[in-house]
Amino acid sequence: MCGIVGLFAKNPEFEHDLGRYFAPMLLEMTDRGPDSAGFAVYRDAVSGTEHKVTLLATGDLSWREFEVAAESANVGFERIVVHDNHAVIVVAGDTEPFIAWVRGAYADLRVLSSGVAIEIFKACGIPEQVIERFGVNSMKASHALGHTRMATESAITTEHSHPFSTGDDLCLVHNGSLSNHNRLRRDLERRGVHFSTDNDSEVAAGYLTWRLREGDSLEQALTHAIADLDGFYTFAVGTRDGFAVLRDPVACKPAVLAETDHWVAMASEYRALAGLPGAASARLWEPEPGRIYSWEHADSRASA
Amino acid sequence: MSHTIDLATATTRELNSALQAASKVTPKQNWTVHNPGGGHTLAVGLDGDVDVTIDGHVGYYCAGMNQRANVTITGNAGPGVAENMMSGQVRIKGNASQYAGATAHGGLLVVEGSASSRCGISMKGVDIVVHGSIGHMSAFMAQSGRLVVCGDAGDALGDSIYEARIYVRGEVASLGADCVEQPLEQIHRDELAQLLTNAGAVGVDVGDFRRYGSARELYHFKVDNAHAY
Structure with missing residues (x-):
């Protein structure tokens, strides 16, 4: 059920x-x-060519450090809003380079959603x-x-x-x-x-x-x-x-x-x-x- | 005597205890239930003469196991309304969800709107009258009783039916295994007229109905199949 x-x-x-x-x-x-x-x-x-990506951290992660890394990775990162172990990231242009970078660099981050308006949140309990x-x-x-x-x-x-x-x-x-x-x-x-x-x-x-x-x-x-x-x-x-x-x-x-x-x-x-x-x-x-x-x-x- | 109970404050258990106690009291009591809010198992296990009106929509298994009591739901009913009813009457002013009247042994179940799938599944003697239409797999493995449908029936009506008489006024999407159309004799017209009257289905012409029942091919042993055992 x-x-x-x-x-x-x-x-x-x-x-x-x-x-x-x-x-x-x-x-x-x-x-x-x-x-x-x-x-x-x-x-x-989001407007124009921007997109949003929701990320879930399955392990310990400093979102602040993540932000610094994302900014220097040249994958279109613009801004981040953290909600507990989830974060909504706004990227310029297509999400693909950003998502590929996340998947390559962070084994314990999961991409929950991508798009213009969608955000996904979920948890046990x-x-x-x-x-x-x-x-x-x-x-x-x-x-x-x-x-x-x-x-x-x-x-x-x-x-x-x-x-x-x-x-x-x-x-x-x-x-x-x-x-x-x-x-x-x-x-x-x-x-x-x-x-x-x-x-x-x-x-x-x-x-x-x-x-x-x-x-x-x-x-x-x-x-x-x-x-x-x-x-x-x-x-x-x-x-x-x-x-x-x-x-x-x-x-x-x-x-x-x-x-x-x-x-x-x-x-x-x-x-x-x-x-x-x-x-x-x-x-x-x-x-x-x-x-x-x-x-x-x-x-x-x-x-x- | 008239009583009310409000489910905005009372629990389901308090409701059912009160109604079960009321069903044992003479003279007959009249109860109104407010704010059902789609709650589960409301007015179940009543065993005696009491009138209950539930004012609104109910969830799963309303009026289950009903005996002798008269339960009216002014809104819609969720799955399994009047499941295993033994006697009395359950009336739904709105629509009923799936498996209305499942396994019910007796009494009268009236759905003034439509019922969805599996209406009267494994019915064992109940009378069910639906003013509207019913969904697929209705009267599946029906064993006894009457199912009257003033509208249409969905796919696989009466699949694997044992005994039970089914009357449908509108279209039948398809008949299930071993369910066949049978002639509408005078005896059937008479019982149908009585059922429609009891259910308050007015302006419905008995002659517009078709009767369906068991071909009795599935559950009788056929000697031609002896080699299979």
């Missing part, structure tokens, strides 16, 4: 309060996933601790996607926690379990997809990364996923401008969607939505099996 929550603001006023509404959603899913928690937040989009540690309540953001993990397929570590990055400004959270992930991982590794763990959900993320790299739209990539991923899943995919939701055709894993004039939300259960303003009168429904739902800006749509 795991818990998934997603919240998307439809207007600037709601963006201002997004963290305050998102934190209780994540908290409510504690008993679906007390092992670890994580979230992707889309905020403070109950959601309450994660919410506190990363200041979720005060987040101002256009949207956020969260996950509470009850591990069934692989170890409980921060690296095994969700969300997983699937490309620039993209991430995946998963409730369920995949049964063909080992074979898929081998296939994807041959195609150059990089994996950090033996986690099944990371394979789903790697699969989407590969399909998107091959030129698929997100919708096409998810359509291919229905054919190629064997197992149980409710997926939520964070995108630059919104998010998408997909349940496997058997649809054992729960999901509830809700929408008002001010927000769109998804969660594993209604109780995670119950505290949102206007939840009682929101349009509420269960996503149908094997159908892709997506939202961008204020425009909501669903496709078969």
Whole structure:
């Protein structure tokens, strides 16, 4: 079992309060996933050719020393904002030289996300601790996607926690379990997809990364996923401008969607939505099996 | 007598203890539950004559194991509503999530909206009336009882059905193994009319329904297969 929550603001006023509404959603899913928690937040989009990279330090690391090293490495480093053992780095231009440098120079740093607006934070422990540690309540953001993990397929570590990055400004959270992930991982590794763990959900993320790299739209990539991923899943995919939701055709894993004039939300259960303003009168429904739902800006749509 | 309990302050255990005690009291009591907030296992294990209205949306396993009590949910119900109900009535004004009425032995389950997948899975004598539509794998391994659907049914309806009668007014996406259409005789029209009336499904023409049931090919031993054992 795991818990998934997603919240998307439809207007600037709601963006201002997004963290305050998102934190209780994540908290409510504690008993679906007390092992670890994580979230992707889309905020403070950088401008021009700048990009953001979220890094996780898995060992002892002085961010100050890292900053000095990054400045002299000539990899586009501009600035750093440290959040505990995570840091968001802004680089000029493409992120590839910076990420290659990080991977080469720091064995205990993990790249959690890259893009214009996305930042990913995750940690072992109950959601309450994660919410506190990363200041979720005060987040101002256009949207956020969260996950509470009850591990069934692989170890409980921060690296095994969700969300997983699937490309620039993209991430995946998963409730369920995949049964063909080992074979898929081998296939994807041959195609150059990089994996950090033996986690099944990371394979789903790697699969989407590969399909998107091959030129698929997100919708096409998810359509291919229905054919190629064997197992149980409710997926939520964070995108630059919104998010998408997909349940496997058997649809054992729960999901509830809700929408008002001010927000769109998804969660594993209604109780995670119950505290949102206007939840009682929101349009509420269960996503149908094997159908892709997506939202961008204020425009909501669903496709078969 | 009318009573209220507010789940903004009361715990699930306090609620269920109060309702279970109330179900043993005469004359019959009337309870309203406020702020269910999608909570789990609300109004479960009731064993007696009591009217309970839950004002809002409920989560997993609401009104499970119900006996004789009459439970109404004004909103939507999460997975497993009225699971293993024995008797009484559970009515959902909104929609029900997956496996509504699973393994239920008796009583009446009414979903005024739609129910999602696996509605009436392994039903063992319950009557289920859905005003809207139902999802895939409904009445899987159904053993006894009646399932009435005023809308459409999803894929694999009645897969591996033993006995149970299924009535669907709209489209059936596909029938499961050993589930076949069967003639709608007068006896079926009569029971269907009674079920629709009990469920408050008005303006629905009995003649619009088709009946489905077991071909009894799966669970009877066939002598032609003797060599396989």
